[in-house]
Amino acid sequence: MAETAAKQEALSKTRLRLWLKLLKSVNGIEAEIRRNLRDQHGTTLPRFDVMSALARFPDGLKMSELSTFLKVSNGNVTGIVDKLTEEGLVLRVAVPGDRRAQVARLTPKGKAAFEELAANHETWIDELLEGWSADDIAALSTRLDLVLKRQSQEESGNAK
Amino acid sequence: MAETAAKQEALSKTRLRLWLKLLKSVNGIEAEIRRNLRDQHGTTLPRFDVMSALARFPDGLKMSELSTFLKVSNGNVTGIVDKLTEEGLVLRVAVPGDRRAQVARLTPKGKAAFEELAANHETWIDELLEGWSADDIAALSTRLDLVLKRQSQEESGNAK
C-alpha cells in the first residue's frame, strides 16, 4: 500500500508538469495567432472569435447567446460588437416581438473579411501543429474529451 | 497525387478541430484555477505565476528576468510586484553595483503563502486531469515537445 500511495504522489507531480507544459504550448500558439492577426490583418483574437461565432450562425445571434457561446461576459461582447459595428463588419438587428433583444449578424463585408481571416488561421494552425499525425490527433482528442466532459458536468452542476 | 492533396487538406481541417478542442479544454481548466484562486485564496493567476517564479529562485530575480521568464511585458510585472510588495509578500532588493536594477524576492510570509497555494494548485490539477495515466501523459508530452521546440526556434530566429 505504501507503494500505491507513492505512485499516486508521483502521478500527481507528473500531471502537474504536463499541465505546465500544455499551458506553455497553448499559450505560445495563441500568442503567435494574436501576433499574426495583429501584424497581418490589424485585428485581434476576441474580434476574430466574435466574427467566427457569427459566421456559424448566418441568421445572427442574440448578444446573450453570443456571450454564452464564447464563454465571456455580456459586457465584454457589447464592447467588441460596438467596434465591429462601427467598422461595418457587424450589424445589430432588432428582434421582432422583443424590444429588449438584438441580434448581431455579419454584414457581407464582415463575412468576406472573416473568410479571409479563417483561411489564414487554418494555415497557421496547420503549420504550428506540423508533425502531428491523424493518429496523434485522435489519441489526444479522446483524452481531451475526458476533460471537456468533466467541465460540462460541472457547468450543469453549477446551474441554478 | 490528387489523393495526397485531399489527405493533406483533410489533415489540415483535423488539426484545426483539434486546436479548437485543445483551446477549449485548456481555457476551461485555466478558468477553474482562476476561480479557485479567487474564491479560496483571494488572489489571481498572474500573482500566483509571479510568486511561483520567485519561489524557484530563492535569491530573487531582476524585474526583467521575471518578465522574460513569465513571457509578459516589463510594465506588467511592475504592477504585480508593486501590489505583492505592498502586501508584504515580495521584497525589492537593490542590486549592488547596478543602481538601475532591482531584484524581487519572496519574503518569508510570501514563501509560506506560496507553498500553501502550490499544494492546493497541484491538487486541483490532479483532479482536473483525472483519468490521464502516466502513459497518456508521456505520449502527449513528446507531441508537445514538437510544438515547444518550434516555438523556441522561432524565438531565437526573431532575436535581433
Added chain:
DNA sequence: GCTTGAAATTTTAGGCTTGAAATAAATACC
C-alpha cells in the same frame, strides 16, 4: 390595469495586458 419578478442588454469600476515613450544609469568609444 398594476405590480412583481425575470430577462436582455448596457454601463461602470477595477484589474490585467501590451507596446511605446520616458527616465535613469551603465557601458563603449573616441
Added chain:
DNA sequence: GGTATTTATTTCAAGCCTAAAATTTCAAGC
C-alpha cells in the same frame, strides 16, 4: 573626460475582461 548607445525599469494610453449595478422590456398573477 565627453558623447552615444545600450540596458533596466517605470509610466502611460488603450484594449480586453469581469462582476455587479442600472436600465429597459416582457410576462404572470391578481
